[in-house]
Amino acid sequence: MHPPYPELESQLTRAAYLAPPGLVTVLRLALTLGKPLLVEGPAGAGKTEIARALSEALGRPLLRLQCYEGLDESKALYEWNYHKQLLRLQADGGRNGSWHEAQQEIFSAEYLLDRPLLKALRSSPPAVLLIDEIDKAEEEFEAFLLEFLAEFQVSIPELGTIRAQQPPTVILTSNRSRELSDALRRRCLYFFLDFPTREQEEAIVRLKVPQLEAKLGAHIVRFVQSARRLPLRKLPSVAETIAWAEALVALGVKELNDPHAKASITALIKHEEDLSLVQQRWTSLLNSSGR
Amino acid sequence: MTQRLFAFVQALRSQGIDISPAEVLDAFRGVQLLGVERFILKETLAACLVKTTEHRPTFEALFEQFFPLLLPAGRPRQKRRRQHHLVTTGGRNSGRRPYEDHSMSLRPRPSRRQRPVQDLLREYDRRARAELVVPALSAQRSNGTGVEEPGHADPHKQLFHRPWTALDFAGPEDFGPALRKMVEIFRRRLGRRRKRTNRGTLHFRATFRKAVSTAGLLARPVFHRKHPRDLNLVALCDMSHSVANATKFFLHLLAAAQPYFRRALFLAFVDRAVELEVGPGHVQPLAPLDVYARSDFGNVLATVQTELLRSLDRNTLLLILGDGRNNHRPPRAEILRDLRHRSRAVLWVQPEDPTRWGTGDSAFLHYAPHCTHVVVAPTPQELLYGLTHALFRYV
Missing domain, CATH: 3.40.50.300 (P-loop containing nucleotide triphosphate hydrolases)
Structure with missing residues (x-):
């Protein structure tokens, strides 16, 4: 089977x-x-x-x-279209049919607003x-x-x-x-679903940012994986790894010890305290990434 | 295979994982649809039966026992049988387990419940950084009964050896005399300890001066006094029903230890923390506390972190009594790690037996690595000795 x-x-x-x-x-x-x-x-x-x-x-x-x-x-399931119901009743003006008929009509599928x-x-x-x-x-x-x-x-x-x-x-x-x-x-x-392993994250970065050089991609991922071991307020996510990789491509950065790489770290780290910690440990993070 | 799956579900349930019949049916249907290739089987069973990450380690351990990797082909059949025998019978009887299946060979790995307490403690000690204080693991622990040892004529001392749950089931016990006796022992030991620790180096001049009165005989040496190094104490006491007796004993002991601390703050908690007034012979919460609420250690730790942050420093000893049963709420163990960094030490008094740690809704194994010492105290006797032994380092 x-x-x-x-x-x-x-x-x-x-x-x-x-x-x-x-x-x-x-x-x-x-x-x-x-x-x-x-x-x-x-x-x-x-x-x-x-x-x-x-x-x-x-x-x-x-x-x-x-x-x-x-x-x-009402936001998740359905809502009655009150404006349309009101318009329908006003247009009718009470001339045709009974209230029972009108009620049946305005509470039909036509007046229902589907929510997700x-x-x-x-x-x-x-x-x-x-x-x-x-x-x-x-x-x-x-x-x-x-x-x-x-x-x-x-x-x-x-x-x-x-x-x-x-x-x-x-x-x-x-x-x-x-x-x-x-x-x-x-x-x-x-x-x-936990954060991916280094190999998986490298593969994800390669898939999402194909313009990135493989060597730089590997360094970025090692850097991020090391940063996740720091006591940060918010750990960098996979989406942020990709964002940083895209930023480095846009800036034309070839190596992580380029000053532009340090300047663009805000694509990865989103809190001031985390930022200062990462900048303090910049050298050791670079060493762990293998540059 | 069906029998084995049923036995696996039973084993998970016995470890405190609630699995409904609908989930079991899902698991069976999943296995039927996706097959029994080992990795797929594991993920199928995990997705259907285990619904929190806290239960995953238990699942992994049991899966390894019930669905082990096949041994490499070509091994002598006799050896494989012997290994199987070791696991399923524990070397004592030859009765088959319901999940026995001779088509697969099992690894000789006893279940958690079969392992003696000492083994568990050793494993725990390897994994966690906290030091275990287990001063009274006597024969009564290893025989597993937990009832009083023969030979104690004193009925109060017999009470010391009963597990907390047995005290609970014994009916309306009058703990008064036993408690007083225990407090007296505790106070005496701490006092002796304080006297010893206050003793500094030999004071030659004073010793010789004193020798004048004994005709020059150096009979009573005089020592320098050390500067007092009193710490502040913050004690967090779980007031939930499951540990009520342990908390009662714990608070009375701490009331006796108050003079050895510069300042002492007592907090009681179930799902939130309130301040306690503790004095010799009385304990009074300063705000209402719902003792029937569901324990939430994570929330309590967060309260301590936000409200007591300034008063926690390297001169503060944080003492926690609780079973760590968190009703599947987030344990927030990182807060305890932070509190440990801020304070001198974190001592956790655990009234539960180590075999129950991490089972069911127990989040204790999340907290234990962030404690400096864990006092294992499933009986009053072990609480007395464990707490004394742990406090010796700080008073």
Whole structure:
């Protein structure tokens, strides 16, 4: 028996995403079992990118729900188009039909504004739904998601229950700023995405910044890996490694001991205290990078 | 294979990882779909059964036991069988385990539960930088019963040897006389220690002057007095139900130790910290504290870091009593690391037996590497000796 989605790894690579070991297996599992996937890990490790790459690899639409404090059903699921309903009632002017008929009309699918969750249920072909930074949303919203994630259905009082014909592939991400409930975890598959190893990060930088010389790319990655071992307030992410590599290419830098490299370090380090620490340790970081 | 998977799930559950039947079904379906190639099997089982990173090391260790790498081909069959025998029977009986499968050879690696406490402590000692203070690992620990040793006629001393949980189940015990006795021993030992540490070098002139009264016989040497080096104490006491008895003993001992510190601040916590007023024979929280809340060590450490940052310096000893059971909340161990750098030392008194560290919701193995000393105190006796031994370095 062939495993499902045998080409997934190469499809992800074509979508410019180098999946770490284990992720492809978990994605295959999520796709075949139809289970949501919860991805945790440090900020900037590439969690959000998984959904983008997966949608591109499978040729499915990507829907994104960015979570934040105060996010509620009306922003996530659906909302009635009040302006349109009002216009409809005003245009009618109470002349035709009864209130019951008008009510039935204005609370129909025509007046419904789909938000990402509902869009994902109705999408054909099935969408890749990214629920980003779920830890930023409140516990109430997390509880609301339980029905959606378990059954892929939502209940709208005026319209009834809407069930997905083709369940979306759901990817939830969390930076662990808040511990998620066990109920949510139980409904999801789990993957912890850590910062990549040196070899993986070199490969990522080569893939994302092809203009960069291989030797300089290797030095940049070693430098970043050493910087991640410092007691920094915010560790440099993979995206920041790429940003720094792009900055060095734009500045025409050939070696890390070039003064422009030191000047462009703000592409990598984003806090003043971290910046002064990295500048203090600049020489040792350069030595560890092999220049 | 099915039997082995079931046994694997049971083993994970026995280590405190909650796995629902739905998750087990997912795991079976996943294995059926993706196959049993070792790496894929591991990632499939991890994705379906382990939902936090804290449980991953336990999963990895058990996976190695249940699904070990096959030994290289060509090994003598007899040897492979013998190795298998070592693991599944522990060398004592020949009964098969439910996951026994003679098609695979197992590595001779006993499970965590099978390993004696001393082995665990040695391994812990290798991994963590903190020094373990285990002064009273007596025969009573190794026999695993934890009940009082025979030969102690004094009922109070018998109480000293009971594990905290046994004190709990014994009903409304009157700890009063036992506690008083223990405090007395503790105070006496600290006093003796203080006397010794205050003793400086020999004071020749005073010694000879004193010898005049004994007809020139140097009978009583006189020593220089050392300058006092009193430290400040910040004590954090977990008030949750699971460690209530240990906390009670701990606070009474610390009340007796107060004179040996320049200043002492006591904080009680469950999910948040409140200040405690501690005196001889009484303990009074200065603000309401919900003892039925869920413990949150991370939050408490963050409070200490923000509110006591200025009072923590290299002259401060930070003493923590708690089981480190954090209800799966973020442990925030980096704060403890920071507190350790700021203070003279961090002493953690752990009332749980080492075999339970890191199991279930215990985040203690995250904290332990950032402590200067860990006092292993699963009984009052071990608390008394461990705390005395640890404080000897600082009073």
